[in-house]
Amino acid sequence: MIFNIFKKELKETLRDKRTLIMMLVIPILIFPLILNVVVGVSSSFEESAENKTLKIGILGETDDYLALKLNEIPNALGPKTLIPYHGDSLKMKADLKEEKLDIVFIYDSKFSEKLDKMEPTKLICSFDKTKIGYDQRAQKYVQYIETEERLKRYQALNIDEQQITPFEIAFENSASNQKMIGELLGGFLPYIFIAFGFMGCMYPAIDLFTGEKERGTIETLLTTPVSRWKFLIGKMLVIILSGLLASCFALLGLFFSINLMDIIPDPEIMNVVNQILSVGFVLKLFLLLLPLTVFFAGIMIPIAVYTKTFKEAQSIIAPLNILVLLPAMAGLFPGIELNVQTAMIPILNIVLTTKGLIGGTIDYSLLILSFSVMVVLAGIAVAVSFKQFGKETNILS
């Protein structure tokens, strides 16, 4: 009987445009759209920043030592035009502020003399740090001139560069790529699933409970010789399936975006990402999401049963989304780790458990604890739903 109810409710749900949009269309398109825009926009910005001819203000004249050196820098390091300010530092700084200039170089009037005498001298390079690519360009120019000058001094002093280098420093990351990805992005994935799982549950929950009241179909349904709990379970299964499908389609959208849009250029990292998104991982993830989605359905159903109209139900359930996402967001912060305390906090425990699974650092006893907490809460939510669905005052308007 429950299967018959489930089948009928699923058929109706799949014929509802609102639910289909929330369950299928938005989750599957959101990642390709967002990533397409982000990758497209950022690469076009980077490209235009690389090719932009920067206007460089020189405090002195075009035949100053620094100006000559800047002119020697090959265009491959970025095209530029030099503008002399004949010692007028105030005007040069004002022009920089008004964005008439991109980078300015301020230096001592005895800059070249001091260099010749091998004395230290100051070089100030000023630019707007919010502009994309300016920092890299300024560093490349200064490094080019500084390296040339240093080599010149080694030669003049007859020093072998190797001899004055005591050691070569190399900082190595002991964390695996998987752990790094887990730490940096591990919280993001469950956050997305929680958001989509919630949205995927919302419309069917309202449609299958408040909708029955609003359309006047509940009364005839309750005159049939079927126990109310069977209706509740049949409808609840559709809501849970809808939430899981929304999460699943979001994952598919993300998977195709990563693989088809070439957003991860490093093949090694790409390999790790594909290993993380393995069948085993996805199954574990869905196993964790299952009690969470039951919990979502369980908190939505009593509201949907209590409310009389679709609008009323939506106005209560939609803000709940924020409450659900708050603990999910906490899981995104670095330093918050899965332990006995955090494993007891619903939603946050799922985020941290998934983070551990992605990073390969999961403590399985804490995973079991988190899962058990969610199963208990899901059970309580189902019991509350059952109680509310059984109340005469709730089911009849």
Next chain:
Amino acid sequence: MIKVEHLTKQFSLNKEQKKEAGTTDKFAFAVNNISFDCKPGEIFSLLGPNGAGKTTTLRMLSTVITPTSGSIIMGGINAVTHPNEARRKIGFLTGSTGLYTRLNAHELIDYFASLYGVSNQMLIERKKYLFDLLDMNEFAHKRIGKLSTGMKQKVSICRTMIHDPEIVIFDEPTSGLDVITAESIIQLIRDCKSQNKTVIFSSHIMGEVDLLCDSLAIIHKGQMKYQGSMQKFREKMSEKSITAEFIKTVQA
């Protein structure tokens, strides 16, 4: 056969309801100690003005809500203690019944047949009989949301009768319907009587009552004001019309 004894339904009042009713009582009686019998092959009419308690009574009979006290025996089954068994014998139709608009008539009827535990063979036979009788074949594959009010009402009738119930409950079945659609309901009620089913219907349209019913009960503010056969009601009338007599009974 329906046997109702000392049926009572009490609702608790919230602050707003207390204010509206101008009372400090925590509870209100929607139905207060009513008793009546409906026999097979007879049409029993439950009359009363708006808010009299007709719908609450019929909801208790159809087991959608549970009485506070009293008993309901439906076809030999105690509907209060064994609601699921009683429901198998009941067909329930109201004027305000909605339908699943995203399903077509076939899908909807199949769904309700499965809820009533109708066998496949019986479903095929009953569907053919009812679809032919109600002239539904032409639109049976169309989504219900795209059907006219009359067509929807035919689907509702079919849904009510698919399990061939021995007791049929109609709660203001013609309310809000046009004359032609209302006529199909009147015909259904007559058919039920000729098939020896127990029929109970509520209405406040006296013309319908005069035309159809064999016995009647008039309730007002949850209490029984009159109960007897239609024949006796007509005989003891002191007013010129049935409507006037009904008003007099209610106001007495």
